[in-house]
Amino acid sequence: MPKTLKRSHQIGFTVAGIGLALVFFSCWYLEISPMDLLLSFPDFISFFTANFLPPNFSDWQEFLPSVLDTIFFAIVATYISTFFAMFFGLMMSELVNPFKPLRVVFRGIVSFFRNIPVMIWASLLVYAFGVGELVGLIALVIATIGFLSRSYADSINELDKSNLEALKACGASPLQVLWHGTLVLFKPSFINWTLYCFELNIRSSTILGMVGAGGIGVLIQTNIKLFRYETAFGIILIVIVMVLCSELLTNKIRERIH
Known part of the structure; x- marks a missing residue:
């Protein structure tokens, strides 16, 4: 693998790693749990289908x-x-x-x-x-x-x-x-x-x-x-x-x- 391409890959992985670390830190700082979001998703779907469907165009x-x-x-x-x-x-x-x-x-x-x-x-x-x-x-x-x-x-x-x-x-x-x-x-x-x-x-x-x-x-x-x-x-x-x-x-x- 050419040195320039290898260096480009290294930079890409480094940037991706830093970005992922910032995401986790932000979730921790904001006290947001990705697991809570996933677990609450079925409740959202249930609420949406029960209250928003079918759409009303009568007016x-x-x-x-x-x-x-x-x-x-x-x-x-x-x-x-x-x-x-x-x-x-x-x-x-x-x-x-x-x-x-x-x-x-x-x-x-x-x-x-x-x-x-x-x-x-x-x-x-x-x-x-x-x-x-x-x-x-x-x-x-x-x-x-x-x-x-x-x-x-x-x-x-x-x-x-x-x-x-x-x-x-x-x-x-x-x-x-x-x-x-x-x-x-x-x-x-x-x-x-x-x-x-x-x-x-x-x-x-x-x-x-x-x-x-x-x-x-x-x-x-x-x-x-x-x-x-x-x-x-x-x-x-x-x-x-x-x-x-x-x-x-x-x-x-x-x-x-x-």
Whole structure:
């Protein structure tokens, strides 16, 4: 066996061993017993089959407005965030913005948006603005700006710099360099990241309802609190179908564009 391959295997086993040790230590620290989880699994299955099955779709007409709210949340949040994220992404990119202090400032702002989970944003905004759809929308926009800005900036930095240098050598203006040397080449990544973020926002807008920020999550939370588990499970299945449809739609859009 070659030395490089042998060393690679040794590193792999070492990393796996350290990871396993961390898992056991974490379980010990959190007082979690894997055996208890295994022994309680049959009880979970029994509870689930007795209370959640069969799913109840009898009130599906009442679910429809909340489903539409969730979809429109994702559409509006993604659309609004794209404009802000594009600006932040360009300002964070070394390829576009040569001023390091300015890049650091924008990266700090984006990191602040990005590192706070959307549920935390929603919880804070609920205290500030009260329960409602506006809170969910603002929380989604803030979180999406953080995610897309970082994704856009990293994708722009990966572009080939030789195109920019060639355009500058030909006497192109800064705007022409930005358009032909950056934005045109960045278009495929822009589409992929934006569509991916739309899929994430469909899921996130569902979860936001759990804290009273609107969307179909409110119905799930309400029915669980009222012990209407069959109805709650029916809504959850609708959410799963909605997420799968959004993934199929975005994949079709990617195929048509590329």
